[in-house]
């Protein structure tokens with residue numbers, strides 16, 4: 001019986017140790033996850049500090065971060081330009097009040113109700129004039145080609 005008791009003891013202590021090790025591993029993973037969570041909070045806060053600093057000092061040439069501010073401003077200008085290109089492709093104009101991208105044939109912004117500039121209409125007229133000019137040019141060329149053919 002003593003041998004059986006010994007075996008039982010070894011088995012019990014081994015399984016207890018294994019159980020503790022498994023718990024330790026689980027605890028470690030939980031703690032590491034918590035660290036990751038805290039680290040991402042820090043990153044978010046740093047991001048907020050950066051955004052607030054940019055807004056507060058974007059026009060200050062004496063800022064110690066003037067170079068970085070200029071990089072951000074340049075990237076923002078590029079983004080605005082790229083958005084304008086997308087709007088052009090989609091036939092959209094930007095609302096001068098709220099910045100919403102609005103269909104060029106709208107008279108008022110559907111988001112804020114502001115009257116949209118007449119420029120959109122002027123541009124459409126210019127486009128139509130261009131199209132007519134091109135059509136006239138094509139007809140002219142076709143007529144000239146036909147005239148050449150008749151001569152030959």
Ligand SMILES: [Zn+2]
Pocket residue numbers: 095096097098099100109110111112113114
């Ligand atoms: Zn608007």
